[in-house]
Structure formats: structure tokens, C-alpha cells
Amino acid sequence: MELKHIDIACLSVSPANMRGVKKAPDLTNILPSVRARGVLVPLIVRQNGSPTTYEIVAGKRRYHAALIVAQEEGSVEPLPCAIMEAGDDAAALEASLIENIARLDPDEVTRWETFTRLVKEGRSPEDISLTFGLTALQVKRTLALGNLLPRIRNLYRSDTIDAVTVRHLTLASKARQREWLALLDDEDARPPMGHHVKSWLLGGSAIATDKALFDPAGYTGGIVADLFGDHSYFADADLFWQMQEAAIAQRVEGYRDAGWQDVAVMARGEAFHSWEHERCPKAKGGRVYVTMGHGGDVSFHEGYVTLKEARKLEQGGTVEKAVRPELSAPLASYIDLHHHTAVRAKVGTAPAIALRLMVAHAIAGSSLWRVDVAPQRGATDAITESVENCASEADFDKERRIALNLLGLNPDTPTVTGHTYDRELIPLHLRLLDLDDAMVMGILAIVMGETLEAGSALVELLGVQLNIDMASCWQADDVLLDLIRDREVMGYILADVAGKEAASANAGATAKVQRQIVRDCLAGSNGREQRIGWVPRWMAFPPSAYTERGGVGSVERWEAVSPLLEGQEAQEPERGEPQTADATEDHQNIAEDEPVPQAA
Incomplete structure (x- = not known):
């Protein structure tokens, strides 16, 4: 490498410069120094085709700062330069990166891309690690990130996704990366982020290969390599556990052959608490406890007895020798699976x-x-109480009590469906065998009703399919009226219930006055004609809205499922046509009119 001063007119920025040739550099922290003292640190350059012209591999900011000084002062001293051998692109990239890391760390995406280019130039990860003073693992991590799809790198560059998300996306194949991007583009989907990406890739289980007690070479499922770190994972958790439990069974047999009188294999996820046990040698009856974590880890706790057994030993007793089971765990698994299949x-x-x-x-x-x-x-106690006291709930509770009685359960039990396994499965099955199909279907109907999700599109669909008339099973109450706070909507309700003439006459009244008029009409009090069978549009089947503003959940859900009813005549009512059991023609026409204007 030759050092010499080169005239600024003979220099240009090389395409190999990691900061590129198009983007204007930030000179804020370097220009004052160049103005005062000139360029002190040599630029790294190489010839670009002629003996007198050179391209800058490293030092673009110093070069641009010198150009500004030349424009300001009319001239500038030749710049100190270190001339590299021509044609060595890989070395040029390394020199550029070394200098820029020493001065200011470049953004991570640029480093990924640069390392990838170095590999293409013939550098090995080991060469790169020695050159930059990094560990081999750090280089592999950088290269793994460089192998991501360009769009994912750009998302990280723009801070759209975080570092944890990017790290775990290095586990993904290009196809899986494209699936993740498709989820990101889908407005109705939520792509996994952060640590959830690993769960998404591995089906919810991330079991590292170093947890295996068996030789991973015999594992026939897929193995996903974490290129960002130095771990790999089993893609098929079920197959892993089959092989892991078989390996545990072999270890258990080994302990027994070695003279341990008992080896206790604990359930997966169950912890071994040393404070509940005391040390005891094999000769005195100590046993081995085997624990299995959900992450695949297995621990063998040798030479322990329970505290109760330890007290017994202190009093001269002995630990009862465990009876060796007739079946080994693998044999029991064989029998269980064949029974299940049959x-x-x-x-x-x-x-x-x-x-x-x-x-x-x-x-x-x-x-x-x-x-x-x-x-x-409900969102309030008043809403919950309104639902509990409605006619439909009373009808359902009557049928539920019949079902409870058929099952031999207390009729005052709140639900037929159990909570957290407080019903016993086998006795229930035997009880159901004694009932005829009609009775079982009746019980099934109650269970389905209890577990039907409120606020779902399925409720709107079933309401239409079952031809439910809300006027026959529901009456407006004060809870509903008190919840109507929107002035425009109240104008529609007033016209819907009291009629267009009454609504026009009270257009300037307060919402409280209008609400009272609606109450009087529904009750037939204070001289108002009683309005029987009124159902607001949102509560009808199918539901509709009073305004074009949207935000009516029942309407949006119905609009989502109504196209699925092709072949069935499920016509939506005309806008404004309320569902009613005893509605006059005048009331039906009122709902189709424009809302009564409200006073400001």
C-alpha cells in the first residue's frame, strides 16, 4: 500500500464504498475539523483505469468535506491517500467497513449486505471474523440476517419490525418468509411478532436438539437451524417426545440394572422440589427421580427419599422397595395406542x-x-340484569332444568356444561346411554345454547335461519333507552315509536324529553297511544342500521354472512322497515323517511 498526496480533481467515489455514491453524506461532525486543519486521516483509494485518477474506497465524508472547503476557499491542498492494489474488491470492502466501524457503526442492514458481498468475493466467515476482530458466531449471525428476503431487511431498516422479530425470521425458509409477509399484508390477519415468530414457525414448540437424550441422526422429522445463534430445533414435537421417552426408558432400565431399587419418572412439566426430599444413598433405599420439562429438558435426581421416608429411616425403619411394574413405559405406550386405534x-x-x-x-x-x-x-350490571330477566332467558332456563334432571344433576346448577372439569366424563357417558336419542339431542341443544358465542356472526345467521321474531320474545326496557345517547339516532327512534308528526313537533326538545316521549308511547301513558311490538332495527333479524355512519356490530356481522345464504331466501328488510308484531302502516312508512332534523 503506497501513501501519497493526490489532487482532489483526480478523485471520485468508488462503487465499492459501503456508503454508496448517490446518498449525500452527513458532514455535521467532520466539516469544522476539515476547515480548521484539513484532511489528516488518509483516504483509501485505488486506480480506476488511468495512472493519474483514483476512486475512493473509504473516506467519502472527508472527500466531500474537502470539496466544500475548496468551493469556499477556491482551492484545497492535495489529500493524503493510501493507494491499494487495483481490482481487489473484497479488500476494498473490508477497508471501507473497518474504517467506518472504527468511526461510526453503520446500520445493521448495511453490514449484513456487505458481509454477504464479501462471501461472494471469496471470503470465508473465518476470514471475515479475523479481519474485523469478530467472533465466528457474530459473522454467522450477520450473514444469516443478510440471507433474509430484501423486503424483510427493508422493513427492519425502516423500524417497521424489531430486532427480535428479525432474529427469529432467520429460522424461516424463503417460503415461510413469504407466508409471513402475506400475513403482514393481510388487513384481517395479525402476523406473529417478536418471540411469537419462533412459536409460529415451530408449531408452538421450540425444542432444541441439544435437549435430546437420543442421537438426532436417527430423528426422521425436520430440524430447523437457528442461523442467528448456534442452536437448532426439532420441527415435530410429537416425534421428539416419542424418541425422548424411549431414551428415558432405556436410562431407567440402566439405573435399575445398576441396583437402584426405584426410579420415579414424573409427569411432564412436574417439578422436583428438593425441599420436600432428603438425600439417601442407593444402599439405604434412595431412589432416582426423573423430571421432564415441556422444552424437552430431562433431569435425573439421584439418591433421594421423601421427608416422610427420611423420618422413618431415622427411627430404624426401611424404605419400602417399589414393586417393579409389569410393563415398561414403551410397552404400555404400544398397548395404549393399539387399544385407542381399535x-x-x-x-x-x-x-x-x-x-x-x-x-x-x-x-x-x-x-x-x-x-x-x-x-x-354485559358491560354494566344493568345490562346483565336485563338479560337475566328477559323472556328468552326464562324459556331457556326451563329447558336447562329439564336437561339437568335427565342427567341426574341438581336442577339449580347454573349450567349443564361443566367448568374446569367439575363434571365426571365416564359417569355422564353411562347416563347418556340410558337415555333415548330425543333426550340426548335435547341435552345437546342446551349445551350448544350455553356455549354459543355472543356477539358472533353465527348468532345473526341463526336468527334468520330460525325465523326469530324479536317482538315475540323481547320488550324494550329502560336499560335500552338509557343507553341511546346519540342525538341523531334518538331522532330516528322517536319517529319510529311516536310517529313522524310527534317527532317533528319535538325536534327541538332535549334528548331527555324525547326519551320520555318514547317511554310514554311504549307504555301507553301520559295520553300517548301505546306502541306494541316495537323492535329497534339493530335488534331485528336480519338487523339494519338507522344511519349510514356504520359501527353497528350486528349489521356488519350480518353483511359478512348473508352472502353465504345463496339458495336460501333470506331477504333483508327495506331500510327503515322495523320488525313489529302489531305495526300500523303509518309506523312502517315513518321509518323509511329521513330523520327528523334536530335543533342545534
Whole structure:
């Protein structure tokens, strides 16, 4: 490398410069120094085709600062330069990065891309690590990030996604990266972010290969490599646990062959608490406790007995030798799975049994079944009380008591469906076998009603399919009227209930006065004609809105599912046509009119 002073007119910025040739550099912290003392640190340059012209590989900011000084003062001294060998692009990139890291760390994305270019120039990760004083792992992490799709790198560059999200996306194949980007672009989806990306990629389980007691070479499932770190993960958690438990069984046999009288394999996720045990040697009856974590880790706690057993030993007693089970864990697994397969095949041809099993599972739950009861709790106590006291709830409760009685449960139990497994599955199944199909179907209907999600599109669909007339099972109450606070909506309600003439006459009244007029009409008090069977548009089946402003959940859900009813005549009423059991023609026409203008 030759050092010499070169005239600024003979210099230009090289495309190899990591800061590029187009973007204007930030000279805020360097220009004052160049004005006062000139360029002191040599620029790194190389010839670009002629003996007298050079391109700048590193030192773009010093060069631009010198140009400004030359414009201000009319001239500038030749700049100190270190001339590199021509054609060495990889070395040029390294020199550029070394200088810029020493002065100011470049953004991470630029470093990723630069390291990737160095590899293409023939540098190995080990060469790069030695050159930049980094560990091999740091270089591999950088290269892994450089292998992301360009759009993901740009999202990180613009701070749209964070570093944790980017780190875990290095686990993903290009196809999976594209799936993640598709979720990001979908307005109705929520792409996983941060640590949730790893769960999304690995199906909820992230079990590192170093947790295996078996040789991973015999694992036939996929293994995902974490290129950002130095870990890899099993993609198929179920297959991992089959092999892990088989390896544990072998270790258990080894302990028994070594003279341990008992080896206790604890349930997965169950912790071993040393304060509940005391040390005890093998010769005195100490046992081995085996714990398994959900993350795949296995621990062997050798030489322990329970505190109760320890006290017994202190008093001269002995620890009872555990009876060796007839079946090993793998053999028991073999039997259980074949039993399950045989029974499942028969259940598939016995719909009457399957129906009862399904109802029992929905009521009692199991490790594979969880069915939650709709809470029926409103935003306020008044709303909850209104629902509890309505006619529909009374009708449902009557049917529920019949179902509870058929199942032999207390009729005052709040629900047929159990909570957190407080119903016993097998007794329920046996009870259901004694009931005929009609009774079982009746119980199933109650369970379905209890677990039907409130505020769902399915409720709007069922309301239309079942031809529900809200006027026959609901009456307006003070809770509803007190919740109507919107002045424009109250104008529609007043016209809907009291008629257009009364609404026009009270257009300038306060909302409180208008609300009282509506109450009087619904009750037939204070000289108002009683309005029977009125149902607001939002509560009808199908629902509709009073305004074009949107924000009516029931209407939005109905609009989402109504196209699915092709082939069924489920016509939506004309805008403004209220559902009513005893509505006059005048009332129907009022709802179609424009809202009565309200006084400011």
C-alpha cells in the first residue's frame, strides 16, 4: 500500500464504498475539523483505469468535506491517500467497513449486505471474523440476517419490525418468509411478532436438539437451524417426545440394572422440589427421580427419599422397595395406542355411541376437549340484569332444568356444561346411554345454547335461519333507552315509536324529553297511544342500521354472512322497515323517511 498526496480533481467515489455514491453524506461532525486543519486521516483509494485518477474506497465524508472547503476557499491542498492494489474488491470492502466501524457503526442492514458481498468475493466467515476482530458466531449471525428476503431487511431498516422479530425470521425458509409477509399484508390477519415468530414457525414448540437424550441422526422429522445463534430445533414435537421417552426408558432400565431399587419418572412439566426430599444413598433405599420439562429438558435426581421416608429411616425403619411394574413405559405406550386405534375404528361406525360421547365431552371436558360457557355478562350490571330477566332467558332456563334432571344433576346448577372439569366424563357417558336419542339431542341443544358465542356472526345467521321474531320474545326496557345517547339516532327512534308528526313537533326538545316521549308511547301513558311490538332495527333479524355512519356490530356481522345464504331466501328488510308484531302502516312508512332534523 503506497501513501501519497493526490489532487482532489483526480478523485471520485468508488462503487465499492459501503456508503454508496448517490446518498449525500452527513458532514455535521467532520466539516469544522476539515476547515480548521484539513484532511489528516488518509483516504483509501485505488486506480480506476488511468495512472493519474483514483476512486475512493473509504473516506467519502472527508472527500466531500474537502470539496466544500475548496468551493469556499477556491482551492484545497492535495489529500493524503493510501493507494491499494487495483481490482481487489473484497479488500476494498473490508477497508471501507473497518474504517467506518472504527468511526461510526453503520446500520445493521448495511453490514449484513456487505458481509454477504464479501462471501461472494471469496471470503470465508473465518476470514471475515479475523479481519474485523469478530467472533465466528457474530459473522454467522450477520450473514444469516443478510440471507433474509430484501423486503424483510427493508422493513427492519425502516423500524417497521424489531430486532427480535428479525432474529427469529432467520429460522424461516424463503417460503415461510413469504407466508409471513402475506400475513403482514393481510388487513384481517395479525402476523406473529417478536418471540411469537419462533412459536409460529415451530408449531408452538421450540425444542432444541441439544435437549435430546437420543442421537438426532436417527430423528426422521425436520430440524430447523437457528442461523442467528448456534442452536437448532426439532420441527415435530410429537416425534421428539416419542424418541425422548424411549431414551428415558432405556436410562431407567440402566439405573435399575445398576441396583437402584426405584426410579420415579414424573409427569411432564412436574417439578422436583428438593425441599420436600432428603438425600439417601442407593444402599439405604434412595431412589432416582426423573423430571421432564415441556422444552424437552430431562433431569435425573439421584439418591433421594421423601421427608416422610427420611423420618422413618431415622427411627430404624426401611424404605419400602417399589414393586417393579409389569410393563415398561414403551410397552404400555404400544398397548395404549393399539387399544385407542381399535376403539376409534369402532366408534366411527357407531354414531349413537359417538353422539353420547361427544355430548359427554362437551359437558365434562377432557385433556383434549375444552368448551366454555358464554358468560352472558354485559358491560354494566344493568345490562346483565336485563338479560337475566328477559323472556328468552326464562324459556331457556326451563329447558336447562329439564336437561339437568335427565342427567341426574341438581336442577339449580347454573349450567349443564361443566367448568374446569367439575363434571365426571365416564359417569355422564353411562347416563347418556340410558337415555333415548330425543333426550340426548335435547341435552345437546342446551349445551350448544350455553356455549354459543355472543356477539358472533353465527348468532345473526341463526336468527334468520330460525325465523326469530324479536317482538315475540323481547320488550324494550329502560336499560335500552338509557343507553341511546346519540342525538341523531334518538331522532330516528322517536319517529319510529311516536310517529313522524310527534317527532317533528319535538325536534327541538332535549334528548331527555324525547326519551320520555318514547317511554310514554311504549307504555301507553301520559295520553300517548301505546306502541306494541316495537323492535329497534339493530335488534331485528336480519338487523339494519338507522344511519349510514356504520359501527353497528350486528349489521356488519350480518353483511359478512348473508352472502353465504345463496339458495336460501333470506331477504333483508327495506331500510327503515322495523320488525313489529302489531305495526300500523303509518309506523312502517315513518321509518323509511329521513330523520327528523334536530335543533342545534
